[in-house]
Amino acid sequence: MRTDGGTTSAPLLGEPLPVELMNTVTGDRGRTHDTLDGDAAATGWLRAVAHRLGAESEITADQLDEDTVRPVAGALRALRDALRHLAADATQDPRPSATAPELTRGEAIGTLNALAHAWPELVWPADGRPSRAYRGSGTVADLAVQLIAHQAVGLFTGADRDRLRPCLAQNCLLFFVKNHARREWCSAACGNRVRVARHYRRHHSAPSH
Template sequence: MTTEIKFPLISGNISIDLVNTEVVRHGTRHDLLTKTAHVLAWFYTLTRDDIIFKEQFGEDIEQWADDALPLLREMRAFLREGYEKMADGKELSTDWITHLESQIKKAPFAYQLKKNTLMPTPIGKPENALTSLIALDALKLITSNQVSNIRRCANPDCVLLFIDTHGRRKWCSMNICGNRSKVTRHQQKAQKKQ
């Protein structure tokens, strides 16, 4: 029996959502991208939520998902290191930006009109197209200065990252960690009253 993988799409940014394919459940860190089936599930989750579009890729994902897996895992490790530095108040190096630019060069962009918006369509191998879109998203976060608002979840056991647009957010998601914290506080107050 297989269970559906639940990917925490809490940012709306594909580069952060890639980083968030590593989660902690019941105190254990889990990698949600360990096999080709996971790449397919993640891809279909992203297309369902209109984060990416099938039209951005020349071939069906079933034909290239296996080749995409090691590239995605490498990109995730690279992005996690940089994003966690930013969350800790450190600066990104110019080498970090240069690496993202080199990923885009592997599949540079043309554009199509979709839903009254210009949709970047990478030209190149589909697996490079996916990492190119992820690199573009990361560079957009830098140029819009949103990368400076990347935060770690206040739950010390959580590894998820998010963008704090209002300066008040503490949790990766109320559904994931925020409610757990509220329940724990409520239980502690109830125990003190006894």
């Protein structure tokens, strides 16, 4: 999937960025795919979401080349696994764990907190209006990971935590925020698959004797 400045095979569904990161683990016919597997894949994903990070910082896709992202690729995947663990806990997800099944809740919380070190600063140019921009320690790639972790703290402590859902369509491993009452699936594609499967079962079930 291509967006402004980056290419990724992960679905980008317009969810909060922590949920988009959770959804870098996908399923297909019973197989699990890690779309952040490798430095190039991590770089492509961060570049693909850079325009959303830039709303709270000065991050641009051009700053996130593979050499810059390589040192934080492991931290990005660790954050993803921690978020999936905590999302599964928050939603009582009945699906088998797709990543890091040995991770404990305490370890997941510790990983998130260790990476959520971004803070707001006042930006007030002489000829403009004051605004807020987030800063962090390290490189621009470090800040990208820190911002997503910081947003995840807000996700799990805010109203969206109660709206977070696992998509229970067959073979789907994604999460979504239930933003309207009738939404039951992460995407229209999953909803269509469920409806087709229900139709098939109704019309091909064995007759009772």
